[in-house]
Amino acid sequence: MAEEKHAHPTHKVYYLVFLALVIGTVLTWRVAFIDLGPLNPVIALTIACTKATLVILFFMHIWYSSTLTKITIAAGVFWLLILITLSLTDYLTRGIIKPL
Amino acid sequence: MSTAAQTVKPVMPARHYLNDNYGIRSWLLTKDHKRIAVLYLFSITFFFFIGGIFASLIRLHLLTPNGELFQADTYNKMFTMHGVNMIFFFLIPSVPAVLGNFIIPIMVGAKDLAFPKINLMSWYIFMVGAFFSLYAMVSGGVDTGWTFYTPLSSGFVHTNVIVMAVGILFAGFSSIFTGLNFIVTVHRMRAPGLTWGRLPLMVWANYAASLIMILGTPVLAITLILLALERGFHIGIFDPKLGGDPVLFQHMFWFYSHPAVYIMILPGMGVISEIVTCFSRKRVFGYAFVAFSSIAIAVFGFVVWAHHMFVAGISVYSAMVFSLLSYAVAIPSAVKVFNWTATMYKGSVKLDTPMLYALGFIGLFTIGGLTGLFLAALGLDVHIHDTYFVIAHFHYVMVGGMVMAYLGGLHFWWPKMTGKLYPEPVAKLAALITFIGFNLTFFPQFILGYMGMPRRYAMYSPEFQVLNVLSSAGASILAVGFILPALYFTWSLKYGEVAGDNPYKATGLEWQTTSPPPTHNFDVTPVVTEDPYHYGAEEEVTVVP
Amino acid sequence: MSHSPTTIPEHHPALVHQFDSMEQQREASTFGMWVFLLTEIMMFGGLFAAYLIYRIKYYDAFVAGSTSIDVTWGFVNTLVLIGSSLTMALAVSAAQRGARRGAQLFIVLTMILGTVFLGIKGIEYHQKYVEHHIPGGIFGRFDAVSNYPGQEPNIAEEVAKEKERVEKLSPEAAEQASKQIAKQTEIFFCFYFAMTGLHALHMIIGLILMTWLLVQVQRLNIGPEYYTPVELSGLYWHFVDIVWIYLFPLLYLINRTHAK
Numbered sequence: 080m081a082e083e084k085h086a087h088p089t090h091k092v093y094y095l096v097f098l099a100l101v102i103g104t105v106l107t108w109r110v111a112f113i114d115l116g117p118l119n120p121v122i123a124l125t126i127a128c129t130k131a132t133l134v135i136l137f138f139m140h141i142w143y144s145s146t147l148t149k150i151t152i153a154a155g156v157f158w159l160l161i162l163i164t165l166s167l168t169d170y171l172t173r174g175i176i177k178p179l
Numbered sequence: 180m181s182t183a184a185q186t187v188k189p190v191m192p193a194r195h196y197l198n199d200n201y202g203i204r205s206w207l208l209t210k211d212h213k214r215i216a217v218l219y220l221f222s223i224t225f226f227f228f229i230g231g232i233f234a235s236l237i238r239l240h241l242l243t244p245n246g247e248l249f250q251a252d253t254y255n256k257m258f259t260m261h262g263v264n265m266i267f268f269f270l271i272p273s274v275p276a277v278l279g280n281f282i283i284p285i286m287v288g289a290k291d292l293a294f295p296k297i298n299l300m301s302w303y304i305f306m307v308g309a310f311f312s313l314y315a316m317v318s319g320g321v322d323t324g325w326t327f328y329t330p331l332s333s334g335f336v337h338t339n340v341i342v343m344a345v346g347i348l349f350a351g352f353s354s355i356f357t358g359l360n361f362i363v364t365v366h367r368m369r370a371p372g373l374t375w376g377r378l379p380l381m382v383w384a385n386y387a388a389s390l391i392m393i394l395g396t397p398v399l400a401i402t403l404i405l406l407a408l409e410r411g412f413h414i415g416i417f418d419p420k421l422g423g424d425p426v427l428f429q430h431m432f433w434f435y436s437h438p439a440v441y442i443m444i445l446p447g448m449g450v451i452s453e454i455v456t457c458f459s460r461k462r463v464f465g466y467a468f469v470a471f472s473s474i475a476i477a478v479f480g481f482v483v484w485a486h487h488m489f490v491a492g493i494s495v496y497s498a499m500v501f502s503l504l505s506y507a508v509a510i511p512s513a514v515k516v517f518n519w520t521a522t523m524y525k526g527s528v529k530l531d532t533p534m535l536y537a538l539g540f541i542g543l544f545t546i547g548g549l550t551g552l553f554l555a556a557l558g559l560d561v562h563i564h565d566t567y568f569v570i571a572h573f574h575y576v577m578v579g580g581m582v583m584a585y586l587g588g589l590h591f592w593w594p595k596m597t598g599k600l601y602p603e604p605v606a607k608l609a610a611l612i613t614f615i616g617f618n619l620t621f622f623p624q625f626i627l628g629y630m631g632m633p634r635r636y637a638m639y640s641p642e643f644q645v646l647n648v649l650s651s652a653g654a655s656i657l658a659v660g661f662i663l664p665a666l667y668f669t670w671s672l673k674y675g676e677v678a679g680d681n682p683y684k685a686t687g688l689e690w691q692t693t694s695p696p697p698t699h700n701f702d703v704t705p706v707v708t709e710d711p712y713h714y715g716a717e718e719e720v721t722v723v724p
Numbered sequence: 725m726s727h728s729p730t731t732i733p734e735h736h737p738a739l740v741h742q743f744d745s746m747e748q749q750r751e752a753s754t755f756g757m758w759v760f761l762l763t764e765i766m767m768f769g770g771l772f773a774a775y776l777i778y779r780i781k782y783y784d785a786f787v788a789g790s791t792s793i794d795v796t797w798g799f800v801n802t803l804v805l806i807g808s809s810l811t812m813a814l815a816v817s818a819a820q821r822g823a824r825r826g827a828q829l830f831i832v833l834t835m836i837l838g839t840v841f842l843g844i845k846g847i848e849y850h851q852k853y854v855e856h857h858i859p860g861g862i863f864g865r866f867d868a869v870s871n872y873p874g875q876e877p878n879i880a881e882e883v884a885k886e887k888e889r890v891e892k893l894s895p896e897a898a899e900q901a902s903k904q905i906a907k908q909t910e911i912f913f914c915f916y917f918a919m920t921g922l923h924a925l926h927m928i929i930g931l932i933l934m935t936w937l938l939v940q941v942q943r944l945n946i947g948p949e950y951y952t953p954v955e956l957s958g959l960y961w962h963f964v965d966i967v968w969i970y971l972f973p974l975l976y977l978i979n980r981t982h983a984k
Contacts, residue, residue, distance in 0.1 A: 087820060088813075097810040101803060107973055108799045114981035123973035131966045138813045138962045140955075145751075147366060148758050155762045158394045159769035161481055163776060165497075166430050169485065170777050172496040291742035293752045359759045367752040368742070393759055397767035405774075405918065414859040414914050416774060422908050427777060431770055699741075 088137050096137045103130045189679025191598045195695040210295035211698055213596070216281035218302050219272060222309060224665070226268035229316075233261035235658060238620075238651040244644050246637040254637035255322035256338070262325030263343060267350045268309060270577060271439065273585045274446030275357055275392075276305075279385045281596055283361060285689040285696060286379050288370025288705045293363040301356035308349030315339040315346060324635055326436070329417035329428040333409040341410055344403040351396045351403075354442070358392030361385055370688070372707035379687055379711045380469055384449025387473035391438045391445070391480060399435035402428065426492050433484035441480040444544075444576060445473055447584030448515055451537050454587050455519045456712040457685040458534035459526025463712050465518045472511035479508040489560045498557055505555035512548055516541060531683075532606040536587030539614050543579025547572055550625065565635070568628025574621045583613070586664060593668065594678030598694045601671045605663065613660030619653025686713055738950045750952055757956045761963050764926075768967055771922065775915045775974065782908040784901075788883040789912030790978035792857065794848060798976040801844050802968060808837035809965040812958050819954035822947035827954060828938055834961065835934045838927055845924055852913070859913045866910040883909070916975055923971060926964045933957050 088096075107126045111119065136142040141149060196213045206214060237257050240248040249257065284292050292298050315321055321343045323332040332340050365378070365386050406428070409415030417428040456463050463469055485493055485501040519541055528534070550572040554560050563569065594600055623646040628634075632643045639647070681690040688705055689696075736746050743749040779786045815830030852858055856865040883905045888898045940946070940953045 087817060090814070090817065093810060093813050093817070097806065100806045100809075104799065104802045104806065104972075107977065108795070111795075111973070111977040111980040119977075119979065119981070120973075123977055127970050127973050130969045134809060134962050134966050134969070138809055139959055144754075147755060151755070151758045151762055154394070155765035155769075158481065159765060159773070162398065162434055162766075162769060163773045165482060165485070165500075166434075166773055166777060167780075168500055169426075169430065169493040169497040170780065172494040175494065175496060289742060293742065294756060295740075295742060355763055359756060359763075362759055363752050363756045367748060367755060393763055394766055397763045397765075398770040401767050401770040401922075404922075405771075408918065412860045413862075414910075414917070416778065416911055416914050421910055421914075422782065422904075423911060424777075424781075427774060431774065434770070704744075 087140055087143060092137055096133050099133055100130050189677050189682075191677055192693040192695070192697070194697065195598070195693060196698045197597075197695055199698045208299075210291070210299055212280050212284050212292050212295060212298055213696065213698075215295075215298050215302055216277050216279075217596070219276040219280060219305070222302070222305060223269050223272050223277065226264050226309065227661075228665075230261050230264035230269055231658065231661065233257050233264065235654065237261060238654040240637070241639070241647045242651050244639050244641045244647075249637065251637040252322055255324070255635070256320035258635060259321045259324050260316055263312065263321070263347065265577075266325060266439070266443075267347050268305075268312060270443045270581060271350070271354055272305065272357070273443075273581070274450060274588060275354070275361070275385055275388060275442075276301075278450065278585075278588045278592060279361065279381075279446060280357070282592060282689050283382055283385055284364060284368075285692065285700050286382055286687060287365060287368060288373055288688050288701065288707065289364060289368040290699050290701070292360045293368055294360050297356050298360055301353045301360070304349050304356065305353035308346045308351075308353060311342055311346030311349065315342040318342070326432065327403075327406060327428075328432075329406065329409070329415075329425045330419060333406055333415055333417055333428075334413075341407045344407050348400055348403050351399055354392045355396050358389035358396075361389040362393065370705050370707055376467075377707055377710055378470075379449075380452035380463065380466070380473075381446075381449035383470040384445045384447075384452070384473045387477040388442045388445040390474075390477045391442045395435040395438040395442070395481065398431060399439075402431040402435070405431075426488065429488050429491055430485065433487045434481075437484040437487065438477075438480045440573070440576070441476050443581050444584075445476060447540070447581045447588075448473070448512075450584045450588035450591070451519060451540050452515075453685075453687070454533045454537040454591050455522050455541075456714065457591070457683055458529045458531060458537070459523045460529075460714045461522055461526035461712070462710070462714060463518065464521035464524075465514075466711070468514055469518050472514045475511040476508065479504070479511065483508050486555055486560075489557060490564050502555055502557050506552065509548060509552055509555075512544075516545055516548075530607075532601075532603060532610055533587045533591040535607060535610040535614075536583045536590065539610070539617075540580055540583045540587065543575050543583065543617070547575025547577075547580055550575065562631075563628055565633055566628035567624040567632045567634055570634050571621045571624035571628060574624070579617055579621070586610075586613070589664070589668075591683075592689075593671070594682050595689055595694045595696070597672060597675075598678055599671045599675030600678045600682060601664075601675060602667055605667050609660055609663035609667070612656060612663065616653050616656030616658070616660050620650050620657050621653070623647075623650045623653075686711065736949055738944065738952075746949055750950075753952050753956060754959075757959050761959060764963060768919075768922065771915070771919055772970070772974070775919065778911055778915065779978070782905075782911060784883070785905045785908035786912045787979040788905055789857075789909045789916065790976060791980065792855070793916065793976055794851060795976045795980065797844050797848050798972050801841050802972045804837050804841045804844070805965045805968050808834045808841070809962055811837065812961045816951070816954050816958040819941065819946050819951040820948060824941050824946055827941050827946065831934055831938055831941070831954075835931055838931050838934070842924060842927055842931075845920065849917075852916075857909075857913050859910045859917065864910065864913070866906050919971055919975065923964065923967050926967070930957075930961055930964055933960060 103126045107123050110122055113119075115122065135152060141152065196211055200209075206218065209215060209218075236248070237254075240246060240254055240257065242248075246254060248254075280292070280298065284290070319339055321336075321338045321340055323336055323338070323340060327340065327344070365382060369378070405416065409417060415421060416423045417425050419425060452463060452469060483501055483505040485497060486505045489498050489502070519537075530538075550568070554563065554569060554572060590601060590606060627643055627646050627650075630643065632639050678694045680692070680694055682694075683690075686709075688707070691705065692701055739746055739749060743752065811830045811833040815827050815834060818824075818826035818830055853863060856863065858864045859866075883902045888895070893901060934957065937953060937957050944950070944953070946954060
């Protein structure tokens with residue numbers, strides 16, 4: 080019972096995650112020198128998001144945490160997206176519709 | 180039980196949080212949320228009067244069209260200092276840090292907030308911010324307007340922008356820690372039986388406001404940091420000379436500052452829910468709707484910020500989006516007003532002072548809120564933006580709304596906080612004077628704005644003078660209305676009648692403990708079995724020993 | 725008057741009065757830390773949002789700026805921080821098991837790696853100082869070519885060469901464009917220093933936190949019942965790592981296919 084509540088990853092999980100993070104970093108670095116056009120930032124950010132997710136889930140124990148904590152993180156990401164998206168509605172559409 | 184209590188005069192409890200410990204150290208190093216609330220009470224009252232002095236100077240100056248009292252630069256400092264002090268050092272902490280700190284742990288049946296030391300730290304951080312703000316004021320002031328628009332604030336003015344920005348930064352962090360404390364307390368420290376659906380609406384409202392504090396204030400922090408860097412080191416991303424966009428500052432600033440107005444009003448709405456139910460002796464109408472409307476206001480409040488920027492140069496497309504969303508945010512507020520009104524219908528309404536303030540709130544907030552919709556309309560806003568219409572709008576919601584709610588809450592919980600009753604006839608008179616003074620001050624400003632008088636101008640066209648004089652006259656009456664409570668509350672500490680545990684026969688856990696409460700709030704942890712506002716049956720919450 | 729009776733017979737020395745159990749205290753503390761990290765997400769997020777807007781607006785300048793910072797150092801620093809996250813996670817794990825010596829060892833390792841990170845950052849900042857890429861008009865030169873002979877590598881020169889090559893512009897148009905891009909590059913560097921600076925500040929705070937933690941592990945009987953200070957410090961450290969995980973591609977890898 081206590082084990083479940085305080086559940087945490089084994090050392091093996093930590094080392095695996097570490098390996099994944101290192102591989103992800105090397106990948107990001109190498110792929111950046113290959114010209115894939117608009118895909119470059121997409122790939123870089125996807126890898127970054129994956130790495131962040133791994134850190135959050137395993138190093139920060141979210142995989143084993145309450146729903147409340149998971150919602151808290153999701154809220155942060157969501158609110159950041161509000162800031163970015165709604166600001167972009169201004170910057171991406173300037174000059175498209177001319178005021179009368 | 181109650182009949183016996185009525186025949187016996189109430190007495191102050193022998194030991195309570197105020198006399199449990201003596202000495203300045205026991206106050207300055209306290210971890211008791213009630214004492215911290217009292218510390219905040221002193222601080223924000225001080226800043227309310229500072230802001231009030233600036234307001235008086237503004238209204239004095241505006242008695243004549245040619246601005247004979249101050250030079251234009253000085254006048255700019257007057258309205259800036261008025262705005263900054265009132266918003267960051269009075270309104271934002273008012274209900275959460277004073278009433279919320281005091282009452283929420285008791286309302287959820289806890290012994291204290293989740294992190295008492297962080298609570299105390301938040302007061303100290305507030306005081307550091309207060310020090311910076313005062314320093315900025317006495318060493319020349321700031322004249323950019325409380326909105327600090329760039330590039331005026333980042334490159335042109337020679338006033339103490341950075342010092343003031345640092346002060347606001349600290350005040351913001353103070354509110355972040357208060358909000359953090361509330362959120363964790365409400366999630367993790369509710370008494371047995373106190374489900375979310377049984378929480379008093381005051382808790383829901385402060386919880387929603389805390390969400391906003393957590394999510395919005397950090398963006399203000401980074402904005403002010405960037406502003407300070409730009410100004411101090413001449414690096415900058417808001418500087419048109421570099422190709423920077425001053426409107427970006429406005430986006431980032433208003434991303435916080437619009438939700439900030441909901442930080443200010445939501446706790447007030449929570450107070451109103453408590454007062455209206457108690458003085459109508461009736462359950463709130465549509466509890467779930469009122470509770471969720473607080474959350475809805477918190478969420479919607481984050482997607483409307485650019486309605487402050489309609490004429491700043493944002494794209495027309497995004498202006499349309501924000502205008503539409505701004506209409507949506509009015510809906511949850513309206514839900515609350517409807518539900519309070521429905522609560523009073525067929526209730527047994529008692530017009531005690533807190534109820535007078537609550538009624539004032541409902542009427543004045545409605546007017547303020549509706550005029551907000553005027554401003555949300557793109558076509559109208561082009562004409563009335565940056566006029567006195569805007570000033571009247573936000574003073575209706577902030578003063579007619581929020582300050583009235585704060586005063587109502589202060590009156591409602593004063594007996595609980597101090598164990599003394601304030602003098603009811605004087606208090607009723609003060610409420611009436613405030614109401615009259617307020618409307619006389621700010622209603623003419625709607626007309627002035629509509630007629631085209633711009634805001635933040637030291638001089639105005641002579642045809643506006645009559646209304647300005649009316650407004651200033653109203654301000655003098657309003658000042659009396661605000662000074663009276665300061666006087667009689669102080670008087671009541673020594674000469675007021677002893678209140679007893681529950682002078683209003685209200686429901687709620689805070690009324691089940693003594694007035695003032697003991698340091699540890701409850702002698703036994705309460706177990707809640709009733710819905711909130713179970714008026715009508717005159718039964719009390721079951722307390723399991 | 726006595727406090728409300730608790731039902732737990734033993735009273736852990738670290739239990740504070742407002743909580744009824746160590747479990748409640750731990751849950752509340754952890755949740756509180758996450759709410760704090762939420763505020764940090766929004767603070768860095770504000771900076772990231774502004775960065776994104778300017779990257780879209782001044783893409784060429786951002787490419788030029790990004791190309792001029794040393795990607796190898798950035799890559800090494802990323803690995804260093806990831807390593808420090810591993811050691812921090814192992815420290816928390818050790819604390820949870822009550823292995824205080826082990827926890828302290830891993831905390832020290834984390835601190836060493838953190839210091840290495842800051843050292844490398846110092847080297848990078850020095851490089852920028854030498855190259856006159858510090859925004860603010862005092863140490864920086866973002867004008868077009870030929871105003872400051874003998875100074876190198878001048879970012880404007882690189883940009884000018886880039887423009888001519890890629891867009892096949894006429895020499896005059898290329899000259900104009902490169903002047904503009906050079907000026908706009910200052911904005912990139914504003915963000916570079918603001919973002920890495922804020923991050924570095926958080927790292928320094930993290931190191932101070934770790935120092936405090938070393939003392940606490942010794943003083944406070946850290947063990948399976950109470951290892952909260954270590955866990956919360958770990959959360960903070962991992963968060964700072966995550967910020968860098970995003971900073972690396974966003975600042976160093978905007979477009980590396982034109983130059984090395």
